[in-house]
Amino acid sequence: MTQWIDACAADAIDKDDMIRFDHGDRTFVLFRSEDDRYFATDGLCTHEEAHLADGFVMDCVVECPLHQARFDLTTGKVLAEPAEEDLATYPVRVENGRVMLGLD
Amino acid sequence: MAEAPRIAIIGTGAAGVAAAKALRKRGHDGAIVLIGAESCPPYERPPLSKATIAEGADPPTLLDETKRTELDIDLRLDTEIAAIDRDRQRLRLAAGDDIPYDRLLLATGAIPRRLPVPGGETCRLLRLRADSEGIRATLHDGAHVAIIGGGLIGLELAASATRLGVRVTVIEAAPRILGRAVPAPLAEAIERRHLDAGIEILTGAKITHVEDGRVVHVDGRTPIEAEVVIAGIGIDPATALAEAAGLDLDNGIATNALHQTSDNAIFAAGDCASIPHALYDDARIRLECWTTAGDAGTSAAAAMLGDSEPFRAVPWFWSDQYDETLQVAGLPDFATETIERDVGTAAPMLFHLARDGRLLAASAFGPVSAYAKHMAVAERLIGANGHPDPSVLADSQANLKSLLRAAKSA
Numbered sequence: 001m002t003q004w005i006d007a008c009a010a011d012a013i014d015k016d017d018m019i020r021f022d023h024g025d026r027t028f029v030l031f032r033s034e035d036d037r038y039f040a041t042d043g044l045c046t047h048e049e050a051h052l053a054d055g056f057v058m059d060c061v062v063e064c065p066l067h068q069a070r071f072d073l074t075t076g077k078v079l080a081e082p083a084e085e086d087l088a089t090y091p092v093r094v095e096n097g098r099v100m101l102g103l104d
Numbered sequence: 105m106a107e108a109p110r111i112a113i114i115g116t117g118a119a120g121v122a123a124a125k126a127l128r129k130r131g132h133d134g135a136i137v138l139i140g141a142e143s144c145p146p147y148e149r150p151p152l153s154k155a156t157i158a159e160g161a162d163p164p165t166l167l168d169e170t171k172r173t174e175l176d177i178d179l180r181l182d183t184e185i186a187a188i189d190r191d192r193q194r195l196r197l198a199a200g201d202d203i204p205y206d207r208l209l210l211a212t213g214a215i216p217r218r219l220p221v222p223g224g225e226t227c228r229l230l231r232l233r234a235d236s237e238g239i240r241a242t243l244h245d246g247a248h249v250a251i252i253g254g255g256l257i258g259l260e261l262a263a264s265a266t267r268l269g270v271r272v273t274v275i276e277a278a279p280r281i282l283g284r285a286v287p288a289p290l291a292e293a294i295e296r297r298h299l300d301a302g303i304e305i306l307t308g309a310k311i312t313h314v315e316d317g318r319v320v321h322v323d324g325r326t327p328i329e330a331e332v333v334i335a336g337i338g339i340d341p342a343t344a345l346a347e348a349a350g351l352d353l354d355n356g357i358a359t360n361a362l363h364q365t366s367d368n369a370i371f372a373a374g375d376c377a378s379i380p381h382a383l384y385d386d387a388r389i390r391l392e393c394w395t396t397a398g399d400a401g402t403s404a405a406a407a408m409l410g411d412s413e414p415f416r417a418v419p420w421f422w423s424d425q426y427d428e429t430l431q432v433a434g435l436p437d438f439a440t441e442t443i444e445r446d447v448g449t450a451a452p453m454l455f456h457l458a459r460d461g462r463l464l465a466a467s468a469f470g471p472v473s474a475y476a477k478h479m480a481v482a483e484r485l486i487g488a489n490g491h492p493d494p495s496v497l498a499d500s501q502a503n504l505k506s507l508l509r510a511a512k513s514a
Binding site: 047056058084 | 122395422429473479480481508
């Protein structure tokens with residue numbers, strides 16, 4: 001069953017920006033789009049171990065801080081090498097001004 | 105309809121593999137033959153001086169078997185080319201076979217330089233996976249390694265070797281390390297980091313000879329005895345095939361901005377090739393960086409299929425040293441002004457501007473979390489010929505993303 005984790009305040013993330021969110025021994029990227037939708041993906045690049053939230057995001061695309069692999073944060077799809085694998089994505093909902101992350 | 109051209113690519117490094125992938129991505133449905141001299145499938149070379157040394161990690165593959173099959177790339181490993189027969193458009197293999205081509209990409213890379221002193225040939229070199237694994241095998245706890253050359257490869261090796269409990273001496277001929285590729289303030293911060301880690305650095309050291317790959321004799325100093333001596337003094341473009349085929353050379357295989365050599369059917373990209381670069385007033389440059397080699401391979405693939413966009417990828421490289429990273433976007437050498445930005449690292453992040461205020465390069469050293477966002481903005485501004493406001497670049501509180509939005513709407 002999906003567990004909904006209270007991650008942060010909805011306004012703690014700027015538009016077209018992201019934060020790193022750690023939960024247990026896992027790490028995620030929480031992203032807020034320009035049109036105010038929220039998304040969650042795994043937080044580490046699928047190429048080498050780097051926190052994507054340390055990288056750059058613009059127009060829903062994150063660039064890894066280490067080697068410039070790129071991913072679409074709304075779908076998790078890899079857009080540029082050196083990464084080859086997509087990011088896992090997770091459901092997100094906003095309730096009472098809080099960003100809730102859905103984990104199985 | 106004319107049949108799709110048969111494309112042959114010599115070289116299984118970043119440029120060659122990126123080109124093969126890009127050809128398919130762009131819809132090329134003719135044959136692609138990818139030819140490499142090494143016996144192992146294509147792999148990433150950057151870890152060879154880092155995780156492969158420090159952890160014994162296998163370098164990640166560049167083209168796994170699933171992908172190769174899916175893209176229908178005819179991969180020929182362990183294959184030496186004897187000559188390019190330009191008249192008949194065929195590659196003559198050392199083993200005797202021929203490979204026909206309609207278009208050929210030379211992505212032959214570079215060859216590490218041998219130390220030009222007596223005994224220089226006894227030093228180990230680092231370029232291939234086998235070199236890296238051979239070096240690692242000598243680095244046991246308590247051993248002493250002498251690294252000749254205080255450039256990026258030598259210093260990455262030094263940082264990796266110390267993680268194995270090895271004592272390291274770096275021997276540099278110039279008055280300072282990293283004189284070639286790295287702005288001075290960052291080079292100084294990197295040097296301090298190495299000294300803190302207990303690396304011995306000898307600068308201004310003129311090597312007279314090397315004895316048996318173990319003893320380095322330096323003019324006016326006590327000889328340096330080590331279990332292993334490694335030379336990392338630069339690379340030369342691998343131009344032998346091109347030269348024998350009579351192609352024009354100019355600091356590597358000379359190409360036009362579309363990666364085309366003096367033979368219309370033959371292209372060249374990566375460390376082996378020099379190209380007039382659109383972002384730097386068409387100055388002819390030859391870059392030795394992995395990411396840019398991949399960009400060039402991708403761009404050359406487009407050109408081989410008839411695209412006429414000149415190469416304009418922003419040069420970009422990184423170097424991991426300990427838990428910190430150097431990144432340089434663009435070419436600082438072309439700049440006349442430098443703007444500093446405090447990003448909380450030992451040396452400030454640098455933005456390198458032309459006299460007219462155009463951003464030509466940016467550089468930083470430290471944990472990537474301190475500066476990667478700014479570097480990404482800088483890279484995009486460089487690629488867009490941006491003239492960012494210097495006071496915003498220097499203001500550590502300013503969000504540089506606003507500069508991109510400004511450039512976009514301008």
